[in-house]
Amino acid sequence: MRFVSATFSALSLLSLALASKVVDLDSKNFENIIGGSKPALVEFFAPWCGHCKNLAPTYEQLADAFPSDKVVIAKTDADGVGKELGNRFGVTGFPTLKWFPAGSLEPQDYSGGRDLDSLASFVSRESGVKSNIKPPPPPAAVELDYSNFNDIALNDSKDVLVAFTAPWCGHCKNLKPAYESVARAFASEPSVVVAQMNADDEANRPIASQYGVQSFPTIKFFPKGGKEPVAYSSGRTEEQFIEFLNENCGTYRTAGGSLSAKAGKVLTLDKLASNFFTADLPSRSDIVAETKKSLAELGSSVSTSASYYLKAMERIMDKGESWLTKEQARIAGLLQSPALAPTKIDELKIKANILSSFAEKKVEEIADAASDIAGEKMEDVKAFISMMEAQGAKATDRIKEEL
Template sequence: MKISSGLTLALTALLPALTSVVASDVIDLAEDTFKGEVYGEDLALVEFFAPWCGHCKNLAPHYEEAATELQKKGIKLAKVDCTEQANLCQEYGVNGYPTLKVFRNGTPTDYTGPRKADGIISYMIKQSLPAVSDVTPDSHAEFIKSDKVVLVAYGDASHPIPTAYSEYANVARDSYLFGQFTDSSLPSLPSLPESPSLPVIVLYKSFDEGYSILPSSDLSSLDVSQLTEFVKTNSVPLFDEISPENFGTYAEQGLPIAYLFADPAESSSRDKLVEELKSTAKELKGKINFVHIDAIKFVDHGKSLNLPGDNWPAFVIQDLAAQTKYPLQNEAVSAKSVKAFLEKFVAGEIQPSIKSAPIPAKQDEPVYKLVADDWENVFGDLEKDVFAEFFAPWCGHCQRLAPIWDTLAEKYASNSNILIAQMDATENDIPPAAPFKVQGFPTLKFRAAGSSEFIDYNGDRSLDSLVEFVETHRKSSGGEGAAGGAEVDEEVWEDEEAPEHDEL
């Protein structure tokens, strides 16, 4: 049979795509093949995905690259299409895409690592090793360069490695590589004498000076908290560029982040300022992490930190744990002004910046419009029961709750002792004095009259359930509000988590 030239061209064009599918190192799993492929493996990573999921599409090339590299080390990467294998995905508790799970001989645990190729590779290699690997003279040189941060403890029979080292390794194995060297012939160690006093712990890193040392003088009573602090202080660069790829590392540190926002087109002046600030960064090492960031690309992140978004360079400190931010305002950014600002911050002399929408000139709607500047006025009035919704305009669940919340407010409109309020959490910061942080939208909090305690509402969001909750927890005097308001379409749904900043 003769094939037309057009068909030949079409097949030729399709061939590369077909070849890439055939050549994939990611294993496609179904219900009848899952156990056979996964349960017999010491270690495997499985992605549960949906073809329409944008995050899954973004992950795909990184997952493929990681599969090819990890195949060389005997680690399988597989995937399950949940639109075709619904029962399998339900069996493993998949309720979002992509969900990644690490399997050890068939037992799953949640994957908590990065979603870029190098991060997946690094995470799974750590998972494949014992918490502490034995390092030999032959493997030493390769081992200390096998990840961005590698810890090696050196000791011998007379000078044993502290037990806190292995205890910490078991806790932090997902983040760092740990080795122990107990051979009588020590390798050449950086900045140590040829015969150092043992034991000693060295943190090797692919940045800054290349290593940090916890010498034997500090090891006699070493505990996990001391080792944790040593690693926290030394495992991130002194002054690095922050991006989506490494933001999680800084977040896990638990330290405030000092941002220098700069226009990349002005890189020479930025680099000069970074160099001038490095001495300050060294002084505050272990207390504050310093980063610089592309102000143009991540302008929205700057605005979320209460920077104006149109004047660079800019400087701001973010305390993730306290959810507070401290922008340097009303003066030019220079090494001198930043140093003075940081000194005041460390001394506790600077108040956090609280973003607030204007206080409404009048409150003529059933739902009270709460803003940050009006917080004390609302919650300082202990004679009222207050039920507040914290929402984001883009949140679909908030949009569906809106008519129900309006109806709830209408129901209690005639009762001046019950206030149904809402705050746009994208336009207002929760004041630091508040005893809670908003982690997802919508968040519903009830403060009873005469109390300073905030009660979480976690029930379904039907009007009847919300009214029942108010009536159960209210402490103010006065009868239930007069029934009223239109019928609403009542639904039950899960909380919608607040997204991380689009940029980071």
């Protein structure tokens, strides 16, 4: 079994080697490949070098990113078969990368980053050949710099969370996935901005210094209304960021960006809605009038969506209680559509939340009825509830068929 496993591993490594587009060079084939009609990037490496081993997978990707008939991506063991080449080109450390223009054996040193994007950008710039690497999607977090910081972070009408970062910072790189998720979750909130700034950029350092940034990442919250920024000291998971923003911005987002069950609900109107659904017809007219009065008194302190409480009451008065169940089923169906715009999803979710307020007291009455019928026998209570749930499910299925 060990022999089979070892053989499989060896074959896997061999297949990878055969599939490699990185050209192996030595003193015998060097001038047959380099200095011809194609430009070349050459890595001078040593098999024992840890940095060389770390670069190897990225270098393979780089070779795959360019057509081999236009650009050469090559390497030579400068501590082995390519030692003469290493001495010839003054290689004193590993890995050393050198760029050979087409038709030339006089290289220029490569001193850029060793990530795929940096390497590919260099090769494209020097050769004029585009790579097949797809550009990363634009960041969800708003990019701040010295030119737009005051306009965005100090905007009186917006709550702004700013991550002061540095490109080389490992903690910043670890933060990025969760922070980007938070930015996407709040993309539909017009008064909330999730932003980040390269605070190690020379042009941005004065701003970072102004706000006491001494390490990376430093995260600060800039409240609307021109209030002083506060340091963010909570956890760095998506959920923890969202919890902080909801508490400080009055929002109701959840991980992933959807609205919570509390979004759009108003306690005063919730009570009126619950009372409305269990009231008799004459009393319902009084509750409608009271709802209109409450909406007028609340005014701008609640969103325009609060008027849906009144609209729902009027529809139930006009079309009967069956309208509520049908409307809930219709909205639930629409929310399953993948083509809805985020703003439309928010609108429907708020309507669904408001409609749930109408049945809350009805549910309480059913529970009370179950308790009265069954007395102290919990088994009977459970049986009664199960029966009511089954009847509710049948009614919902029937409504869906009618729709």
